[in-house]
Amino acid sequence: MALLPAALERLLHELTRLPGIGRRGAERIALHLLEAPPEQAGQLAEALAALRREVRPCGLCGNWAEGERCAICADPRRATGQLCVVERAVDIWAFEAAEAYQGRYHVLGGTLSPLAGVTADDLRITELEDRLGPEGISEVILATNASVDGDATAHYLSQRLSERGLRTTRIAQGVPLGGHLDYADPGTLRLALQGRRPLG
Numbered sequence: 001m002a003l004l005p006a007a008l009e010r011l012l013h014e015l016t017r018l019p020g021i022g023r024r025g026a027e028r029i030a031l032h033l034l035e036a037p038p039e040q041a042g043q044l045a046e047a048l049a050a051l052r053r054e055v056r057p058c059g060l061c062g063n064w065a066e067g068e069r070c071a072i073c074a075d076p077r078r079a080t081g082q083l084c085v086v087e088r089a090v091d092i093w094a095f096e097a098a099e100a101y102q103g104r105y106h107v108l109g110g111t112l113s114p115l116a117g118v119t120a121d122d123l124r125i126t127e128l129e130d131r132l133g134p135e136g137i138s139e140v141i142l143a144t145n146a147s148v149d150g151d152a153t154a155h156y157l158s159q160r161l162s163e164r165g166l167r168t169t170r171i172a173q174g175v176p177l178g179g180h181l182d183y184a185d186p187g188t189l190r191l192a193l194q195g196r197r198p199l200g
């Protein structure tokens, strides 16, 4: 006979598939849910279901949104002629927390990565180019991570966009080398944005 009830083992299995949660962490969460008032587990289950039911990528920038457009794209005051290109939506949240930028964003969905087989066609680059004219974009700020792939992607985009006569800038490297934007503190992010320089 199995040591643990099947439903408990199933939850532990699902939890350990999540990033940053090992077996011990999963056991603590499961135990907490067993000991907490029963409605807490129900509320968690409903929140998970609502997440996938109601949240989808913004049709314009790729940020997570509740409708067709995210709150940033839906705000006409954010139409500043600038686009800040990031790898993932979590990077937008970091910039927004730093309150350093008034324009709109564009989520690439990753970086070019020859080793992992990620090519330009796998990223949301065509979608980026489709926005330039209609939104009157005059500057694209390349805010990919300060990693080898992030830098290579920024240079690729800079070249591709400069062929269209567009100004590209790269955020300064106040961000730790190899570091991820979403781990940078707001002050560092603000300085990195202010210290951006032309690229290409």
Ligand SMILES: [Zn+2]
Pocket (backbone or CB within 6 Å): 058, 059, 060, 061, 062, 063, 069, 070, 071, 072, 073, 074
């Ligand atoms: Zn959006």
